Amino acid sequence: MHKKICSHRQQLKFKKNENYDNDIKRFQYICTKYLVESVDNILLIILAIVSAAGAFQLFYWAFFMFRIKRHPERTTKNRAFSVIICAKNEAENLEELIPLLYEQDFLEYEIIVVDDCSTDDTALVLAGLKNRFPSLYYTSIPVDRIFRHGKKLAVTVGIKAAKNEHMVFIDADCRPTSNRWLREIADAYTDGKEMVIGYGKYRKAKGFLNFFIRFETFWNAVQYFGYAVAMRPFMGVGRNMSYTKSLYNDSSKFRKSLCIQSGDDDMFVSEMGTRQNTAVCYTPLSQTISEPKHTWSEWVQQKARHLTTAPYYPTSIKTMLALEVISRQIFIWGSIALLIFGDEQTRIIVGSIFATREIVMHTSLGIAQSRMGEKGLWQYTLIMDILVPWIEAIVWIKSVTTKHRDTWK
Numbered sequence: 001m002h003k004k005i006c007s008h009r010q011q012l013k014f015k016k017n018e019n020y021d022n023d024i025k026r027f028q029y030i031c032t033k034y035l036v037e038s039v040d041n042i043l044l045i046i047l048a049i050v051s052a053a054g055a056f057q058l059f060y061w062a063f064f065m066f067r068i069k070r071h072p073e074r075t076t077k078n079r080a081f082s083v084i085i086c087a088k089n090e091a092e093n094l095e096e097l098i099p100l101l102y103e104q105d106f107l108e109y110e111i112i113v114v115d116d117c118s119t120d121d122t123a124l125v126l127a128g129l130k131n132r133f134p135s136l137y138y139t140s141i142p143v144d145r146i147f148r149h150g151k152k153l154a155v156t157v158g159i160k161a162a163k164n165e166h167m168v169f170i171d172a173d174c175r176p177t178s179n180r181w182l183r184e185i186a187d188a189y190t191d192g193k194e195m196v197i198g199y200g201k202y203r204k205a206k207g208f209l210n211f212f213i214r215f216e217t218f219w220n221a222v223q224y225f226g227y228a229v230a231m232r233p234f235m236g237v238g239r240n241m242s243y244t245k246s247l248y249n250d251s252s253k254f255r256k257s258l259c260i261q262s263g264d265d266d267m268f269v270s271e272m273g274t275r276q277n278t279a280v281c282y283t284p285l286s287q288t289i290s291e292p293k294h295t296w297s298e299w300v301q302q303k304a305r306h307l308t309t310a311p312y313y314p315t316s317i318k319t320m321l322a323l324e325v326i327s328r329q330i331f332i333w334g335s336i337a338l339l340i341f342g343d344e345q346t347r348i349i350v351g352s353i354f355a356t357r358e359i360v361m362h363t364s365l366g367i368a369q370s371r372m373g374e375k376g377l378w379q380y381t382l383i384m385d386i387l388v389p390w391i392e393a394i395v396w397i398k399s400v401t402t403k404h405r406d407t408w409k
Contacts, residue, residue, distance in 0.1 A: 043338065043346065046334055046337060047338060047349065047350070050331055050334035050350060050353075051353065052327075053328075053330040053334065054331050054354070054357060056327045057327055057328060057357050058356065058360060060320075060324050061357070061360045061361055061364055062360060063226075063230055064223065065222055065223065065226050065361075065364045065365070065368075066226070066360075066364045066367075067222075067225060067226040067230055068225060068364075068367060068368035068371050071281075071282075071283050079108075079165075079166050079186055079189065080108040080109060080163075080164040080165075080166065081106070081108070081109040081110075081164055081166050081167070081168055081185075081242075082109070082110050082164040082166070082167045082168070083109055083111045083112065084114070084155070084159065084162060084167055084169050084170075085097070085113045085114070085158075085172055086114045086151055086154035086158060086169075086171070086172075087113060087114065087116065087122060087171075087172040088115075088116045088117060088118055088154075089120045090118070090172035090173060091118070091120045091121040091125045092125075093172040093173045094113065094126065094129070094172050095125050095128075095129070096175075097170075097172055097174070097175065098111065098133065099129075099132075099133075101170075101176070103179050104176070104179050104180075104181060104182045104183075105179045105180050105182075105183055106182040106183050106186070110135060110137060110162075110163060110164065111135070111136050111137070112137050112138070112139075112158050112161050112162060113126060113138040113139075114139055114154040114155075114158045114161075115138060115141065116141045116154040117141055119143070123140065126138045137161060139157060139161060141153065141154060150264075151238075152264045155254070155264045156254065159245065159248055162245060164245075165245050165246065166186075166189065166242065166245075167242060167244070167245060167248075168185055168242040169239070169242065169265075170239055170288055171238065171239040171290070173290055173291060174200060174239045174288040174289065175288060175289050175290075176287075176288055177284060177286075177288065178284075178285040178286075180285045181285065181288070184286030185242050185281055187281075188242075188279040188281040188286075189242075189279065190279065192276060193277060193278065193279045194246070194277040195241075195247060195269070195272065195277060195278045196241070196242040196243070196278075196280070196281050197224070197228055197233060197269065197273075197278060197279070197281070198240030198280075198281050198287065198288065199221050199237075199240060199281070199286070199287045199288075200217075200240040200287065200289075200290060201287055201288070201289055201290075201372075201374065202214050202217055202289065202292040203289055203290065203291055203292060205292070209292075209293075209294070209296060211377075211380075212384075212391075213293065213299060214292070214374070214377065215377050215388075216384075216392075218368075219365070219384070219388070221372070222364075222365065222372075225280045227317070228275070228280050229275070230275075231275065231316075231320075232273065232274060232316075232317070233269050233270070233273035233274070233275075233278045234266070234269065234270045234273070234313050234314065235266040235270065235313075236266065236269045236273075237265055238264055238265035239288050239290060241265055243272070248268075248272075250272070251271055254267065266309040266312075267309060270312070270313055270314060282372045283372075284372065284373030287372075300394075300395050303395045307395065307396055328389065329389060331357070332385070332386055335350050335353070335354050338350045339351065358382065361381055361385070362378060362381055365378040366378045
């Protein structure tokens with residue numbers, strides 16, 4: 001009797017253990033299935049976000065960055081120009097630049113130099129240049145230790161002194177790339193145009209910093225040229241820009257941007273430029289060239305000062321620029337994650353979108369490089385595509401956390 005009871009207990013215990021093992025296995029199966037489904041759902045969500053970011057990137061590059069077209073042949077109209085140079089402690093550069101400007105293949109133009117509180121030999125150099133070139137006009141803004149001002153005052157003084165309706169601006173440390181610089185700018189003034197945005201590039205030298213500066217300048221130029229043609233202009237470079245005196249008189253005359261470090265170029269373009277009244281000019285003969293910064297700290301300081309104007313761009317422009325940068329990072333890093341962890345079908349989809357974007361991006365920049373006369377830049381687009389936003393983000397943080405003492409330029 002005792003043996004039967006023990007045997008029965010063992011059978012119940014065995015069944016209990018068997019059910020327990022089955023429950024454990026069932027629980028493990030459910031957890032594994034849930035985990036797999038969760039991962040699949042997460043990857044599906046990431047795929048949807050990456051696809052949306054990729055679609056925006058394709059739209060952005062096709063709509064804005066494919067705008068560097070071949071300039072049509074135009075006949076130069078008889079216009080008189082005022083070339084305005086605002087300079088501060090630029091004695092050596094003025095001594096080299098002024099003679100080059102008087103070699104321009106153009107019929108009628110005047111050169112105006114505004115000496116803004118220089119403490120070097122600028123006054124002596126300008127006096128000597130006046131003897132060589134009697135038509136040269138220059139004026140000086142005296143040093144005021146109480147009232148500090150930026151470049152906008154010098155630009156305003158130059159505009160007031162200009163005798164001609166059409167004005168073109170160049171910095172003392174820049175050089176025209178040809179003696180047809182003025183002619184090319186004048187050719188861009190087709191009917192209805194009141195402003196011409198030019199291209200100011202940097203001299204090619206050895207080193208990664210030089211390459212980075214040149215690429216970033218080139219990429220930004222392709223972007224703001226594209227906006228000017230496709231949507232509305234929002235920036236230009238004061239070292240190669242032209243507009244009419246009438247347009248300036250209709251503007252706020254920099255009053256809206258007196259509180260910021262820069263703004264005589266970007267803020268004026270953003271305020272007064274429209275798709276109808278603004279032309280772009282980027283031919284190799286129409287450009288100016290400058291010496292780039294030689295250290296990272298110098299470049300970061302210069303870039304941080306330039307970025308002080310960005311918050312004052314129109315909301316639509318700021319939104320599009322922000323969406324481009326954000327969507328670019330989402331697309332790149334999301335694509336990398338999906339190519340590593342996704343299944344074969346996901347990899348094919350992501351790889352196709354990524355390849356399409358790369359083809360569009362390299363093609364547009366390759367065409368732009370050819371038509372703008374730049375060399376050796378577009379081949380490294382993929383690397384710079386990832387690198388530039390992060391470096392610019394660091395510079396932007398510096399621009400909002402650092403007080404800039406030198407408000408000129």
